[in-house]
Amino acid sequence: MTESFIINNLAGMLVVTSILLILVKRLATSIIVFSLQSAILVMIFFVIAYFMDAHELYCWAITSIVTKVILVPSILYLAFHKIKESNASYKATPIPIIILLAAIILLVCYFVVAPVKLPLTQTLKPVLAVSLALFFIGLMCIISQRNIVKQIFGYCLMENGSHLTLSLLAFRVPELVEIGVTTDAIFAVIIMSYFAKRIYRDLRTLDANKLNVLKG
Template sequence: MGDNRLLYQSSTRSTYLGFAFRKLSDPSANISVIKPALLMLLAAVIVILCWFVVEPIQIPMVAELKPALAVSLGHFMLGLLCIVTQRNILKQAFGYCLMENGSHLTLALLAWRAPELVEIGIATDAIFAVIVMAVLARKIYRTLNTLNVDQLTALKG
């Protein structure tokens, strides 16, 4: 049951953020700190590194689930890479969603005897995280006419 909710939650978040991304277009925010070719190479290095990090871990209950654990760590790290390198608020929200997917997958793998905890985290996540972030991004776009985080100097205190 938790696996189905994880899939539903992932697709729901992508749908909300995809809709917001199509509605709010800001060409000045579609820049990256790193060039796309280097970014893809860095992503491949992160995925390979995650595999080698998980390989020596000895957990008897999840010994056969090491590939899934490597994928969850990779999701988290790729989300962090997305947040650090992208200047568009919505792309950073996608990165946040990747990080959450990685953490929820890790929770589902390691807390398999507590399915209620996993289901509560998955069910509430789409509402509180994605919808709130999309609404805030839309409000920022309407107020400041930009999604570029470098141009959000009006938010400094």
């Protein structure tokens, strides 16, 4: 009962930080929010590892601290902190609509996972719903945001959701697999950041809507 209460509440914080990540305007604030969300994800890993005696998850959690809490935010900051263009300059989806869509996604995901048999415990169904919802909230971020950097954060949200799902359904996978799954985010973010900087250098904008003309 104790572990499910802790994990379910931490999962609720993941939803809140996901919505904040979409809504905040400044890049530095977005990076802080993502780092905070990743830290919450790591805490869930540690709680599951402790209560379920899943020592493999300790390695996953430590790797996530290095990659998701430290390296990925640092890469994004170093890549874009000199770019003055703010997400506030774009026509954003209204805040009530973002919150409403996130709530609908969470509700639908809860009903989708209801029949699933968790290897942990039935009391963690809300966490599984959150893990699935994070994936689709990240997809919503990619679709609704015109800023390319925000779209990178959308990908990071999708990945956090995928990692949470894997930690719930396959928390005893070998450490090497866990490390590989966690570190792939670094390479993906590096590649996307490189192309985003090239786009900004050539077009002086991060507006994805302006990338509709191919030049040979």
